[in-house]
Amino acid sequence: MQPELNILALVSIGAHPASGRLRRAEQDARAVELGLLLAGPRLRVLHAGDPHQEALRGYLGMGLDELVVLEQPATADALPAVAGYLAGSDVQLVLTGSQAETGEGSGMLPFLLAERLGWPLVVGLAEVESIDDGCAQLLQALPRGQRRRLRVRLPFVASVDSAAAVARQSAFGPARRGRLEPHEVEVVDDPLLGEASLQPARPRPKRLKVIKAKTAAERMKAATAKAGGGSGQVLEGLCAERGAEAIFKLLLEEGVLR
Amino acid sequence: MSDIVRRDPRAEWIARNRLHPLHAAQQSRGQGRWPGPDGIVRKNPHLAAAGFIGAAGLKRIDRSGVQQGSAGRRSVDRGEVQLPLHIVEQPAFYIAVAPDMVGGRLSSHDRDLLGLARQLAGSAGAVLAVVFGEHKESGFEGAGVDRLLLLDAAEYQGYVPEQRLLALRAVEARFAPRHWLLPDSRSGGGELGRRLAASLGERPATRVWQVKDGQCSGRAGAGREDLVRPLPRLLLAAAECAEPVGETRHEARPVVLEGGVARNLPRIENLGPVAVDPARIPMAEAEFILSGGNGVSDWALFHRAAEALGATEGASRVAVDNDHMPRSRQVGATGTWVTARVYLAVGISGAIQHLQGIGACDKVVAVNLDAGCDMIKRADLSVIGDSAAILQALIEKVTAYRQGGSRDAA
Ligand SMILES: Cc1cc2nc3c(=O)[nH]c(=O)nc-3n(C[C@H](O)[C@H](O)[C@H](O)COP(=O)(O)OP(=O)(O)OC[C@H]3O[C@@H](n4cnc5c(N)ncnc54)[C@H](O)[C@@H]3O)c2cc1C
Ligand SMILES: Nc1ncnc2c1ncn2[C@@H]1O[C@H](COP(=O)(O)O)[C@@H](O)[C@H]1O
Numbered sequence: 001m002q003p004e005l006n007i008l009a010l011v012s013i014g015a016h017p018a019s020g021r022l023r024r025a026e027q028d029a030r031a032v033e034l035g036l037l038l039a040g041p042r043l044r045v046l047h048a049g050d051p052h053q054e055a056l057r058g059y060l061g062m063g064l065d066e067l068v069v070l071e072q073p074a075t076a077d078a079l080p081a082v083a084g085y086l087a088g089s090d091v092q093l094v095l096t097g098s099q100a101e102t103g104e105g106s107g108m109l110p111f112l113l114a115e116r117l118g119w120p121l122v123v124g125l126a127e128v129e130s131i132d133d134g135c136a137q138l139l140q141a142l143p144r145g146q147r148r149r150l151r152v153r154l155p156f157v158a159s160v161d162s163a164a165a166v167a168r169q170s171a172f173g174p175a176r177r178g179r180l181e182p183h184e185v186e187v188v189d190d191p192l193l194g195e196a197s198l199q200p201a202r203p204r205p206k207r208l209k210v211i212k213a214k215t216a217a218e219r220m221k222a223a224t225a226k227a228g229g230g231s232g233q234v235l236e237g238l239c240a241e242r243g244a245e246a247i248f249k250l251l252l253e254e255g256v257l258r
Numbered sequence: 259m260s261d262i263v264r265r266d267p268r269a270e271w272i273a274r275n276r277l278h279p280l281h282a283a284q285q286s287r288g289q290g291r292w293p294g295p296d297g298i299v300r301k302n303p304h305l306a307a308a309g310f311i312g313a314a315g316l317k318r319i320d321r322s323g324v325q326q327g328s329a330g331r332r333s334v335d336r337g338e339v340q341l342p343l344h345i346v347e348q349p350a351f352y353i354a355v356a357p358d359m360v361g362g363r364l365s366s367h368d369r370d371l372l373g374l375a376r377q378l379a380g381s382a383g384a385v386l387a388v389v390f391g392e393h394k395e396s397g398f399e400g401a402g403v404d405r406l407l408l409l410d411a412a413e414y415q416g417y418v419p420e421q422r423l424l425a426l427r428a429v430e431a432r433f434a435p436r437h438w439l440l441p442d443s444r445s446g447g448g449e450l451g452r453r454l455a456a457s458l459g460e461r462p463a464t465r466v467w468q469v470k471d472g473q474c475s476g477r478a479g480a481g482r483e484d485l486v487r488p489l490p491r492l493l494l495a496a497a498e499c500a501e502p503v504g505e506t507r508h509e510a511r512p513v514v515l516e517g518g519v520a521r522n523l524p525r526i527e528n529l530g531p532v533a534v535d536p537a538r539i540p541m542a543e544a545e546f547i548l549s550g551g552n553g554v555s556d557w558a559l560f561h562r563a564a565e566a567l568g569a570t571e572g573a574s575r576v577a578v579d580n581d582h583m584p585r586s587r588q589v590g591a592t593g594t595w596v597t598a599r600v601y602l603a604v605g606i607s608g609a610i611q612h613l614q615g616i617g618a619c620d621k622v623v624a625v626n627l628d629a630g631c632d633m634i635k636r637a638d639l640s641v642i643g644d645s646a647a648i649l650q651a652l653i654e655k656v657t658a659y660r661q662g663g664s665r666d667a668a
Contacts, residue, residue: 101480111456145539149529196487243641244651257545
């Protein structure tokens with residue numbers, strides 16, 4: 001734990017992917033979890049929206065005393081309010097999720113916030129290894145379960161995705177006791193909602209396997225062929241060393257040997 | 259056209275047998291016309307009808323008598339058909355695409371994106387692909403790339419999102435593309451595209467899965483809603499957002515960025531990849547799988563090989579049934595469908611149930627004793643030989659390589 005560190009986690013309202021019931025957002029809760037591991041009870045948590053939203057209590061139940069809510073309607077742009085709040089604070093590290101579960105969910109907020117504050121942005125934060133001398137050493141999650149080690153100077157913004165540690169359970173008592181602290185801010189409307197419309201998701205058309213064949217014989221061949229038949233290189237009658245050599249060369253070329 | 263010669267043993271036998279009633283006819287095969295016994299010129303109509311394979315890959319029959327078919331040798335057309343070349347000499351505008359190039363090649367996601375870019379470019383515009391780092395791709399022409407900007411200098415290697423962003427901003431200044439298209443993927447495109455959007459002050463459409471009539475639909479929120487909006491300048495598109503290009507060839511004419519790109523002091527320092535225990539990576543996600551089947555005799559050796567190679571372990575059903583591997587490691591129709599970039603199959607015969615599970619793998623390497631098995635037909639590289647000897651040799655090779663590498667680094 002880094003007691004002297006000022007960390008702020010941004011949280012939004014989540015929605016269950018199947019039922020749509022409002023809840024704490026999965027990734028944002030992981031950001032809060034990471035923040036709690038780093039700063040303990042000193043972690044500050046911020047939401048821009050409705051201070052009476054009960055779903056926010058899901059975050060309080062993780063052991064927070066209070067959650068600051070910049071009061072604005074759902075149609076407002078969260079960025080100016082959040083950026084305004086941060087500009088006047090001593091926060092050194094902002095943790096966010098990578099994509100909100102309600103609204104547009106474009107995942108742009110951390111990028112725009114970092115751009116506005118002029119701070120570096122780290123995406124896909126999985127783990128904070130250490131923070132010393134104003135420098136943080138981080139593990140970034142890559143596709144295929146891989147990790148990359150990065151070093152960044154404070155202050156910075158980091159977005160957390162599903163590779164970070166699972167958030168702790170939300171307990172009922174603390175969720176009731178915690179305070180939702182409303183703050184007044186200037187409301188800036190989001191221009192997008194004027195031109196775009198949210199519709200229930202349509203199922204995406206399944207891609208058909210199109211066979212581009214001009215003759216019946218080609219179609220027959222395409223329909224009956226085994227996947228990628230017989231185009232590979234076959235090395236026969238070599239000694240084991242030479243065979244291994246060929247495999248080794250391919251592995252090197254593909255860059256899978258680390 | 260292939261050089262496979264189709265022999266007709268019966269015809270050959272008749273040609274050798276002077277007493278056969280059809281002997282004479284066989285002699286005249288391949289000539290098309292000859293003087294008959296009564297002085298009348300005979301033509302062979304079948305010869306003309308045999309035709310020839312024209313430029314478009316279709317069979318053509320020429321009855322003018324100029325073309326002589328090659329009837330003596332029936333061959334099968336297997337050659338590559340040349341697709342028509344689409345040339346954009348003076349592009350009215352550009353559609354810029356920054357593909358992910360996972361492993362140095364265009365991924366299927368990249369190809370879908372280029373297909374979408376091609377649709378947006380029409381006949382007047384040009385698709386400009388911005389490719390970072392070294393690549394191994396040879397199919398830009400077929401994927402719909404009209405102009406290719408290669409940025410393979412040292413400063414673009416590795417994870418350098420801020421430097422790449424500067425390059426994209428230079429592209430913006432030089433080409434002023436009508437649209438920017440990036441893959442909304444975790445392999446880099448999603449991040450770079452959002453950085454570009456934030457930096458240009460463009461509001462992107464994200465997770466776009468359909469573009470139609472100047473409107474685009476993208477998934478919103480947790481995926482229960484679609485956001486439908488007029489097509490913005492910057493699109494982050496999901497996989498299968500459009501059909502990849504398949505009917506035309508393109509120039510992939512190289513272009514350069516005059517004036518170069520500003521260099522920045524990276525604020526994010528990359529300390530390199532971290533060794534992850536391959537056994538902890540879920541098999542469906544693993545990049546490199548060493549899979550063993552009934553042809554593996556020494557399982558201790560197999561595990562040592564997986565460790566030396568840094569590969570995630572997989573197995574065929576027989577290996578699992580025989581208790582050499584846990585059930586969770588089974589690859590195939592009733593096991594896990596894997597997406598590895600390299601799949602090394604040792605002693606696996608390639609039953610269809612197994613091959614189904616590796617359909618999405620990029621490169622398949624097979625080690626097997628039987629040169630005729632189905633796995634060899636699927637594999638890009640096959641080594642015929644005993645699994646134990648080859649695994650042993652492979653372990654030695656990799657260990658030597660690792661030690662050599664660390665000595666160099668020291
Ligand atoms: C309903 C159903 C579902 C199934 N689902 C799956 C599934 O999900 N996954 C799956 O894998 N299978 C599945 N199977 C089983 C599948 O049909 C095959 O039986 C199985 O994949 C064969 O495994 P194998 O290749 O390891 O064994 P074998 O077919 O016995 O092949 C062994 C291979 O090793 C080679 N070999 C032998 N000795 C050596 C040596 N010393 N060095 C090198 N090579 C050697 C042989 O030449 C042979 O090619 C399913 C079957 C059914 C009926
Ligand atoms: N109204 C909000 N208040 C606070 N944080 C938010 C709000 N909206 C989004 N965020 C944060 O920004 C991340 C990305 O959101 P988005 O750009 O809307 O997809 C979310 O995971 C949250 O951490």
